[in-house]
Amino acid sequence: MSLFDMFKRRGSAPVARDRLQLLLAYERNNRNQPDLVAMLREEIMAVITRHVQVDQDDVRVTMDRGATMSTLEIDIHIPNAAAAAH
Amino acid sequence: MAKVVVVTSGKGGVGKTTSTASLGAALAQAGKKVAVIDFDVGLRNLDLVLGAERRVVFDLINVTQGVAKLSQALIRDKRVDTLFLLPASQTRDKDALTEEGVANVIAELREKFDYVICDSPAGIERGAQLAMRFADEAVIVTNPEVSSVRDADRIIGLLDSRTLRAERGESVNKYILVTRYDAARAARGEMLTIDDVLDILSTPLLGIIPESEGVLRSSNVGSPVTLNEPNNAAARAYFEAARRLQGEDVPMVLPVDRRGLFDRLFGRRAA
Ligand SMILES: Nc1ncnc2c1ncn2[C@@H]1O[C@H](COP(=O)(O)OP(=O)(O)OP(=O)(O)O)[C@@H](O)[C@H]1O
Ligand SMILES: [Mg+2]
Numbered sequence: 001m002s003l004f005d006m007f008k009r010r011g012s013a014p015v016a017r018d019r020l021q022l023l024l025a026y027e028r029n030n031r032n033q034p035d036l037v038a039m040l041r042e043e044i045m046a047v048i049t050r051h052v053q054v055d056q057d058d059v060r061v062t063m064d065r066g067a068t069m070s071t072l073e074i075d076i077h078i079p080n081a082a083a084a085a086h
Numbered sequence: 087m088a089k090v091v092v093v094t095s096g097k098g099g100v101g102k103t104t105s106t107a108s109l110g111a112a113l114a115q116a117g118k119k120v121a122v123i124d125f126d127v128g129l130r131n132l133d134l135v136l137g138a139e140r141r142v143v144f145d146l147i148n149v150t151q152g153v154a155k156l157s158q159a160l161i162r163d164k165r166v167d168t169l170f171l172l173p174a175s176q177t178r179d180k181d182a183l184t185e186e187g188v189a190n191v192i193a194e195l196r197e198k199f200d201y202v203i204c205d206s207p208a209g210i211e212r213g214a215q216l217a218m219r220f221a222d223e224a225v226i227v228t229n230p231e232v233s234s235v236r237d238a239d240r241i242i243g244l245l246d247s248r249t250l251r252a253e254r255g256e257s258v259n260k261y262i263l264v265t266r267y268d269a270a271r272a273a274r275g276e277m278l279t280i281d282d283v284l285d286i287l288s289t290p291l292l293g294i295i296p297e298s299e300g301v302l303r304s305s306n307v308g309s310p311v312t313l314n315e316p317n318n319a320a321a322r323a324y325f326e327a328a329r330r331l332q333g334e335d336v337p338m339v340l341p342v343d344r345r346g347l348f349d350r351l352f353g354r355r356a357a
Contacts (some may be wrong), residue, residue, distance in 0.1 A: 016306035021138050027176065035177070037143065056155050063139040 052078050088199040092221040098208030098236025100227050101219040101265035105207035107135045111310035112328035114169035123172040125217035128208040130174035137308025138171050147173040150187025192220045215248050223259040229266050230277040240337050259290035268297045269341045293327030296318050296341035
């Protein structure tokens with residue numbers, strides 16, 4: 001067992017603590033109120049569908065929640081014909 | 087066309103979620119296209135064990151209700167690109183999950199994957215019955231301990247009566263996965279032996295997963311043990327179980343207690 005392995009072993013509990021703190025902070029915040037991400041997603045989608053016809057299949061939503069910042073990525077493939085019509 | 091496998095137990099806390107993640111990852115590491123589904127509505131944990139908890143956007147209930155497409159809800163693992171997670175809903179009511187909804191999701195997954203692995207909630211109620219409903223095969227997780235084996239027996243009863251296969255007069259292929267096997271306690275005669283367990287349940291054995299700190303370390307960092315510590319004894323046992331699930335004939339070896347000084351000093355890398 002290398003020294004590095006020993007440190008790595010010690011290291012797993014703090015990682016667990018950080019992950020949990022991050023997750024629980026988010027979940028506690030959202031327990032009694034609508035999910036911010038879901039709300040943003042729905043409103044953004046509503047705005048877009050007001051202007052162009054997009055199929056649900058052409059939308060990819062990805063998220064990465066961080067401690068101080070989260071990213072919400074909404075990737076929409078808008079057909080050229082539809083875009084040209086406006 | 088995928089095989090649908092339910093990982094179930096009756097008793098809680100025996101290692102279903104750990105086993106779903108580890109078997110799913112092991113199959114994906116072998117090149118199979120795998121979807122793991124968390125059926126534990128309200129108490130989801132498979133996302134955490136797989137390290138995907140920060141990336142959940144949609145969940146199983148969203149898909150069954152048409153809010154999201156399956157392709158939008160599946161989260162691709164960042165380490166093995168043939169492994170996908172369909173998370174459980176954390177906020178919705180359990181009754182929001184309907185049999186029809188689950189049927190549609192499973193049917194769609196069957197088309198796209200080699201294995202669909204359903205992580206059942208504990209208990210024998212609706213949630214557990216929905217998780218097993220469309221299974222072709224069942225991995226019954228049990229610890230070598232009386233109450234866990236008793237509950238496994240009840241689950242076997244449900245698998246033989248409440249699944250779609252059972253109702254059609256076919257049967258679900260059942261396997262026992264013994265987890266948290268402690269070789270030292272077995273040597274002292276403090277645990278049911280593997281033979282006892284198999285005798286009582288008269289169901290074939292898929293594998294014996296030793297009690298291992300590596301499993302805990304892996305959960306801590308959000309990575310299945312087969313990815314995080316592939317040489318760990320529990321990881322190797324999961325790799326072998328995954329090969330047996332694919333129909334391979336892999337000889338079964340009982341995890342043995344390593345007490346020697348040499349093993350304590352140097353054996354941990356392998357153990
Ligand atoms: N082989 C093992 N060695 C050591 N610890 C283990 C092992 N397998 C599982 N565990 C630990 O046991 C605990 C319960 O495991 P897990 O969550 O997988 O059980 P479960 O059957 O899914 O529980 P539930 O019924 O609540 O869904 C976890 O802390 C897990 O890390
Ligand atoms: Mg679980």
